Amino acid sequence: MNALVESGPAILFYVFAAIALVGAVGVVTLRNPIYGALCLLATFLSIAALFLLRHAEFVAIVQIFVYGGGIMVLFLFVIMLVNLHRLRESRLFNGPLPVVIVLAVLLLGLFGWVFVQVHFDPADAHPALFTSFVDQQGQLHEQAGNTQAVAWALYTRNLLPFEIASIFLLVAMIGAVVLGRRQ
Amino acid sequence: MLEITTNHFLVLSFLLFVIGLVGIITRRNMITVLMSIELVLNSVNLNLIAFSYQLSDLTGQIFAIFTITVAAGEAAVGLGILIAFFRLHDTANLDAAVELKG
Numbered sequence: 001m002n003a004l005v006e007s008g009p010a011i012l013f014y015v016f017a018a019i020a021l022v023g024a025v026g027v028v029t030l031r032n033p034i035y036g037a038l039c040l041l042a043t044f045l046s047i048a049a050l051f052l053l054r055h056a057e058f059v060a061i062v063q064i065f066v067y068g069g070g071i072m073v074l075f076l077f078v079i080m081l082v083n084l085h086r087l088r089e090s091r092l093f094n095g096p097l098p099v100v101i102v103l104a105v106l107l108l109g110l111f112g113w114v115f116v117q118v119h120f121d122p123a124d125a126h127p128a129l130f131t132s133f134v135d136q137q138g139q140l141h142e143q144a145g146n147t148q149a150v151a152w153a154l155y156t157r158n159l160l161p162f163e164i165a166s167i168f169l170l171v172a173m174i175g176a177v178v179l180g181r182r183q
Numbered sequence: 184m185l186e187i188t189t190n191h192f193l194v195l196s197f198l199l200f201v202i203g204l205v206g207i208i209t210r211r212n213m214i215t216v217l218m219s220i221e222l223v224l225n226s227v228n229l230n231l232i233a234f235s236y237q238l239s240d241l242t243g244q245i246f247a248i249f250t251i252t253v254a255a256g257e258a259a260v261g262l263g264i265l266i267a268f269f270r271l272h273d274t275a276n277l278d279a280a281v282e283l284k285g
Contacts, residue, residue, distance in 0.1 A: 010185030017195045024199050024222050028206035033214045040218050043199075047225050050195075053187065054236040059247050063228070066251050071221065071258045078262045079214055082269045100209050104201055111197055120189040126239050153241045154248070165252045172256030179263030182270075 009053055016046040016053075037075045044068050055130045057146040192233035199226035213268065213275040217261045224254045 004011075019042055026039030044067040051060035132142045133152035141148075154162055199222055206219030228247045235243025265275060272279045 007185035010187050013187045013191060017191075020195065021198060021202070024202040027215065027218050027222060028202055028210065033212060033218075036215055036218055040221065043222065044225065047229060050192070050229060051232050054192070054232045056232045056235065056244050056247070059228075059232060059244050059251075062248060062251055066255055067221070067225070070255060074258055074262055075214065075218065078265060081266065082214075082275055097209075100205060104205050107201055107204075108198075111201075112194075115190060115194055115197070118190075120237060129239050130241060130244070149241060150244055150248070153245050158245050161249060165249055169252065169256055172259050176259040176263040179260065179267050 013050065013053055016049045019043070019046040020050070033079050034076070037072065037079060040075070041068060041072050044072070055127045055146065058150045189233050189237045192229060196226040196229040196233070199223075199229070211277050213265050213277055216277065217258065217265065220261070221254060221258065224250060224257075 023039040023041075023043035023046070027036045027043070030036045030039065044063065048060040048063040048068070051057075051063060128142065131146050131149055132140060132144055133149045134140050135152070203219045203222030203226065206222065207216055210216055210219065228250050231243045231247045231250065235241065235247075268280065269275055
């Protein structure tokens with residue numbers, strides 16, 4: 001029982017990794033885009049769970065909100081907007097499938113070999129670092145929570161990228177509206 | 184006792200990347216191609232978070248948030264292009280996009 005509790009994170013990792021991989025394969029292989037979108041949702045949510053295992057609580061919640069909420073609704077909306085009957089494909093894949101599979105296996109083998117060669121030490125991570133920040137007076141706040149720590153890093157050291165991201169979102173919004181307008 | 188290392192995350196993220204890449208290159212349905220792009224971006228995020236933990240540095244998490252922002256903008260513009268394309272050609276099949284072919 002104790003061993004089960006100790007290896008709990010590992011078990012959770014394998015469970016969610018399996019869900020993510022099955023969902024990803026579903027996205028690429030399923031014929032109906034609606035089923036593909038639902039598989040994609042499963043992948044997004046299990047990746048959010050994997051973020052939690054690496055002490056990225058805020059990013060996990062953002063992942064669920066933005067991917068599971070926003071992007072997913074956008075995809076489902078567009079799938080319903082375009083006529084599904086016209087989406088039916090006679091051939092699912094472009095090009096000869098054996099060639100594709102051989103290329104994918106080659107790529108997998110190449111990078112898999114690199115992964116076997118490169119070894120990372122077990123992370124001597126300090127999870128406390130992800131929940132603490134230093135304020136303007138130079139005072140260290142421990143156990144402040146991941147959201148506060150991310151906010152301090154985002155609004156002090158990374159303020160310029162943050163503003164650029166807001167301009168990017170504005171441009172993307174205008175672009176989407178212009179593209180979607182009926183001429 | 185089982186333990187999870189950064190390598191586990193790297194292998195998972197790489198598998199997701201390859202699956203997404205195969206989808207981008209081979210599928211003929213535009214919506215599925217866009218969803219495969221989201222898969223690839225997600226695998227990159229997984230890498231960033233794993234290395235953020237390995238190096239005990241919050242910057243990886245910040246970068247992952249920016250990646251999610253860019254992915255949201257990309258999805259909005261990509262689906263806008265898809266709608267415009269569908270209006271023009273009455274199909275979402277990528278083989279119909281031949282205007283720029285010489």
